[in-house]
Amino acid sequence: MSYDLLTFVWFVLLGVLLVGYAILDGFDLGVGILHPFIAKDDRERRLVMNSIGPLWDGNEVWLVTFGGALFAAFPVAYATVFSSFYTAFFLLLACLIGRAVSLEFRSKVHSSTWRKIWDFGFFCSSLTAAFLLGVAGGNVMAGMELGARYTYQGNLLSQVNWYALLVGCLTVSLFALHGAIYLYLKTEHELQARVRRSINGLFYAFATLYVVVSIATWWHVPHATENIAAYPVLWIVPVLNALAVLNIPRAMHLEKPGYAFFTSSMVILALASLFSVAIFPNFVLSTIDPAYNVTLENARSSAATLQTMLIIAVIGMPCVLSYTVVIYWIFRGKVTLEKNSY
């Protein structure tokens, strides 16, 4: 395989890992965001938490593997992005830790204060994590103040701009919607009815933000549409994206929640593809000078490493997918509270 093809393959594989993360951890971040609003008493809160109980840990591994693969395949992009977002990333890490321990420790002690504290921690960390992921995505989309030798010239305040915040809100609404559909699949009775009502509102919130962000991107980030203009066949991505968004209420209306969940996963996939199409062939655009861009070409590892990693991925990914399927199969069906539950 040629070096350029290998590079492209790894760009796509990183996209796959990121989409895998966004779809899987997306619903459990969403569940965390909805948790205080949907569940009314302790039993319902436990049901909501246990709906993702056995799964969230494996879902987060997608992010870890994405980080590792980015480090290996495009070390310059890894180093530049992570050091530029220093403070934001540490906040994100704090949130991911907060979520993990809230889930793990909440039900370990019989005390309503103890549980309220962890409920609050679970909600805040889920919300903030989703928001920060979106803000980071928005900044990468719009470009950053990269100077010579990939040195970031901006600061935390330059990352808090209206466009990035808007993308953050979009991400929160998308994950909340995705999580609500997931909860609808996993719950029963009054709790499920309450989830059903929330889905409508969440959908309108998401759809509005989707339209607003689309217009804002078109207006504020002109380079985002360059690839689509150059290769009109890529129009298929935004078109499918819009169709997928519209299919969510249709599937819910047809009482096919599984189909709706599949559709919202496809929305995430389509948005991530749109993002990749918009930034390709760059990872980070420099708003100072295009010569300082972090591109696929200047960020990549050697051909030998990309090849070794491809072998690792070809051996590893089928295993990962097969036991992911097995585990989701074992924990299929409505969530119940058992002896081993959180």
Added chain:
Amino acid sequence: MDVEILSRLQFAGTIMFHYLFPPLSIGLGLQLFLCELAYFRTRKTEWEAAARFWTRVFAVNFAMGVATGIVMEFEFGTNWAAYSRFVGDVFGSALAAEGIFAFFLESGFLAVLVFGWDRVGPKMHLFSTLMVFLGSMFSAVWIVVANSWQQTPAGYHIVWQDVQGEQVPRAEVTSFWEMVFNPSSVDRLTHTLVGALVLGAFFVASVCSYYLLKNRHELVARRCLSIALPTSLVFTLLAAISGHDSAQKLVETQPAKLAAMEAHFRSTDEPTGLTLFGWPDAKNQTVHFGVKIPYLLSLMVYNDATKPVPAMDQIPEDERPPVWLPFQTFHLMVALGTLMIVFSALACWSWYRSTYGQRRWLLWAIVLMPVAAMTANQAGWVTAEVGRQPWIVHPSVQDGVEMMGLRTADGLSESVTAEQVLSSIILFGIIYSLLFAVWVFVLNNKIQHGPESVEELEEYKRQLERDSMADKFGRSGRSLGGDMMEEGTR
């Protein structure tokens, strides 16, 4: 303080906190697997009660390991961007392999291990336990390989790249397997894993000895001790052997580290003695209050009591690691290791004589052993990492060609300021202190609650069976396990 010292402090703090958990996961994983295997073979309920109990403890510990581990992976990029660019081609592939081969395996099957007790059959559950244990071993493999490569790099060359008109070096892999099996990786991996298995064995032995002291859960405690005590003896002895092997290699691969560990400042033509303890003073190149055994270091390093060991003065001045810290942590590790061998042997002997339950001083000593094991694990890593300074990637010689290393000071992120690092240290200091308190609290809760009694567990399983029968015949509103197990007993 400058960015370098702050970033090093932050890395040391976060990695040491993280390393409270993985070795216990690995070590406890083996004990858990052995308990469950015993249950699988004998079908005795007390083994199942033991396995269920250790699963609960394992889950708490594992979650902490995952949560603190994500930080580590991103910290290379946030604080050590220049280092990440230099080593990404080499180090990254090991890290990615860890994610794909190890993390998915352990986190996936952890779900079955923790939540699957009443959902899958015993065979599938045993298999899941094994997979979680293997997964945690694999992740140790890849991360220790990557770390060993920094100590004794191999299978790479330096490529100068043009970055916007400036020539920047980076390490690129020439042979993946030479990189994986670099001169120190097998020895260091063995020693690391054995250290973790020691901790796991002592942890189980400690909790069970505590139960014997308090006359609680005697049946389950005795069963578990029959596994934990012999394994602790085997692994403490293996730790001594593998540690000795590692140290012997050091004289060739990292003589500066060895000299620092032994506070060996001046070369002579005489055989070298071993300093048992003392207060090294690098400025005056001497050891205060030192007690030295002649010939011993030469004997230990070369298996030859007369051959002198090279000292720190052979190392250029700007390439010398600090001495005091590696010396003390190394000696602490060895002392604790010896202590653990002694107590483990005593415990095994008295177990064999069936007097273990009566010797309260010995029981209390075993209760405290996990602290010794954990301290030894941490001290060993401090020795290894501080002894590597001032290098973040040690220089090496490949096929007779000298390869440049990377200094720790040159590995930092250019765009990160001291204030940023300081604030993340404070943030994580607060979070980790809280976490630590919660972890101790919950762990103590679990241990005080202990395993279910055989009767409780049998009643619970009968109830489950009644429920599933009722389900088959269409009774609605099933209670799954009855009110007895309503909540929070995990």
